Amino acid sequence: MRLSRYFLPVLKESPRDAQIVSHRYMLQAGMIKQASAGIYSWLPLGFKVLRRIEDIVHEEQAKAGHIAIQMPTIQSADLWRESGRYDAYGDELLRITDRHDHEMLFTPTAEELVTDIFRSHVSSYKSLPLTLYQIQWKFRDERRPRFGVMRGREFYMKDGYNFDLTKEDALHAYNRHLVSYLRTYERMGLQAIPMRADSGPIGGDDTHEFLVLAETGESEVFYDSAVTDLTFGDRDIDYDNVDQCAAVMEEFTTKYARTDETHDEALFNEVPEERRKVARGIEVGQIFYFGTKYSEAMGATVQGPDGKPVPVHMGSHGIGVSRLLGAIIEASHDDNGIIWPEGVTPYHAGIVNLKQGDAEADAACEALYAQLTNAGLEPLYDDRDERAGGKFATMDMIGLPWRITVGPRGLKNGVVELTSRKTGESEEMAPEAAVARLVEIYKAHDIGHG
Amino acid sequence: MRLSRYFLPVLKESPRDAQIVSHRYMLQAGMIKQASAGIYSWLPLGFKVLRRIEDIVHEEQAKAGHIAIQMPTIQSADLWRESGRYDAYGDELLRITDRHDHEMLFTPTAEELVTDIFRSHVSSYKSLPLTLYQIQWKFRDERRPRFGVMRGREFYMKDGYNFDLTKEDALHAYNRHLVSYLRTYERMGLQAIPMRADSGPIGGDDTHEFLVLAETGESEVFYDSAVTDLTFGDRDIDYDNVDQCAAVMEEFTTKYARTDETHDEALFNEVPEERRKVARGIEVGQIFYFGTKYSEAMGATVQGPDGKPVPVHMGSHGIGVSRLLGAIIEASHDDNGIIWPEGVTPYHAGIVNLKQGDAEADAACEALYAQLTNAGLEPLYDDRDERAGGKFATMDMIGLPWRITVGPRGLKNGVVELTSRKTGESEEMAPEAAVARLVEIYKAHDIGHG
Known part of the structure; x- marks a missing residue:
């Protein structure tokens, strides 16, 4: 590309309203322009990085055997009533009424719709395992959007959903996602540390967030400094191999690393003092096993090997694609501007x-x-x-x-x-x-x- | 891809509610699933074709020197008030109120927002010519959505906008778009005929629709059969060459070809009788020159060579990306199913x-x-x-x-x-x-x- 024919509106002055460096640099480098509060247009340079990140996510998902689909942004409230989330979700759900007075919404996540696709087309355990994912625009009506693309209202996200016959199979899917996420972030030049996260109302402890260490991170994190020595590198992995994936999970999640939500002071104190670190982190992804929560509520069952119908075990797995641009810049910049890792440079x-x-x-x-x-x-x-x-x-x-x-x-x-x-x-x-x-x-x- | 690990829910029975062959086959081949009226999920096979078509559009736009951006789906009503379209648009505009009671909308087209980007960043004629485009989900709240992805509510569209100093420059941008569209459609195995279209309230006759001939087309079309002999082929084109682009425009638009909206019986009768054809067509794109309509209303001016501010001349140019899947199937199938052209096959x-x-x-x-x-x-x-x-x-x-x-x-x-x-x-x-x-x-x- 020749700059004389490009559209690269680099700002001479630092934008005053941007509180964190990634927001400031994205505006200053002509990557984004705010359209409304928490809603951005992606200018040519920003869009190019967004596409590179999207491509990496697609490639790594394909390697893990996950299959790309695309779900619509506007969904019917009826489906969300089946799971009980329509009323439970609160003000962050953007509720919409169409011209025929049907209640709709701009989807912030797609457990209901993907479960509906599954129950409509899959009836036998022989079709499992199955993981469907998409990269699509989402909306979360944040009360106070801030930090540019890091906490925007309209954002681009990869959301994937696994369907498995048993809890064991679903936990393999969970591990498989962890491995594929480690590879994905490393290709972008990021170290994202899996940390035990808050499981919320689901119970169990089967959820991990991936955090990038950065001073401007929203979460306080507590970790054994030995976790920052771990890299996946270019080792081979067979995603079908249950033991291999479980070994990676163990390697990357055994050492202490938690956010303030799940922090356990007593456990943390067992880490040798010189390795106990407290810092801040940016969440760039999360994996989740939630069992039969949606499949039972929505009747997503398959015929098992014994001929009896069983609800499938599911999990959700997300990567914040647009948010990653902010996270990468927070982790890689100097006083003169952005320093793109080779993997994502526009x-x-x-x-x-x-x-x-x-x-x-x-x-x-x-x-x-x-x-x-x-x-x-x-x-x-x-x-x-x-x-x-x-x-x-x-x-x-x-x-x-x-x-x-x-x-x-x-x-x-x-x-x-x-x-x-x-x-x-x-x-x-x-x-x-x-x-x-x-x-x-x-x-x-x-x-x-x- | 191995079918045993894919998600290809081919239906055994022909879906009853689908009236046209592309809708029927897309459902039957497991390409799409309806989520709500006129809103579809794209299953793996459908999403793969959608991406191939998207890639071709991106490649051909890049060749023409047009620059990709991405604008948000949710926009503020305020911008649309500046152009006067917020009140004028009618019920097809999906109006949304956010949690702070701001009036928003799901954008069906983006003249206002792209003009806002332009006026914020461009101030001199030296930055022209400039054409920005995006491929993004749009929403049009059709009263009676039908024919699958051919007339859906949520749809995927390429929309491009040229900014030029003079009418002559803008007409070159118009011609450049015509050439790039001819190439785009031909790569997809389609013959799309540019037809003089209805210019509506804008005036002038500078708009052409691209129509694919098909029995199920929504528009009645009248044309000189000689237009179907024209192909762009693999000839070289220099998109900066005004005369070359104008010559292609002339070659492809001089012979009689119009939709019922602009049909002129007297002119049509000048075509030799054996070449006078009446058929049906599917609209897959449209190009438009509308001068200073938006730039004057929204104050998008640049400093001209003489130092005086002048409103820029603009045009919009659209390709119906998701609709193209339907159009290709309507044009290429038999009783046993779809026949993908090599250019777009999944x-x-x-x-x-x-x-x-x-x-x-x-x-x-x-x-x-x-x-x-x-x-x-x-x-x-x-x-x-x-x-x-x-x-x-x-x-x-x-x-x-x-x-x-x-x-x-x-x-x-x-x-x-x-x-x-x-x-x-x-x-x-x-x-x-x-x-x-x-x-x-x-x-x-x-x-x-x-």
């Missing part, structure tokens, strides 16, 4: 032309643009007639991990400059070498070589 | 194992599955323990363009059978030859080799 590299209009510099930039594009990478070329300082400030703010700087002086020596946004370190090299280096870097991330 | 080929459990047949199917996958294609393997007749009926209903049939008898002779869904013709060949043939076919369509 463009793989920026090209800055120090002297637009100089025939040699223009030609070198065009050649780099073509070579990167042909290698399957997406460059963002700042081809505007602006001063170098302004171009650098824009690139720093929008946070592309790599920048190639091209100027007449370097070209005389046959070199351009490759700069890491994260370390700020620059290295001079031939243009072809810069392209080769970027191809290598992104190959390691398996990006842009689809 | 899976590139079906593999039917005639004797599940037979070691040799199973191994041959697995090998085909792996080879097709490695070649970048997505096969759907019917690995269920079912009779051949049932497997064939399912494959015919869901309409994959190609089927590979594998059985012990053929394998004894080293062959499998490759069958075209469209012609019904089968050919025996070695498994490797079948894979090579499919790779070649899809290469011609530039599919699966991203």
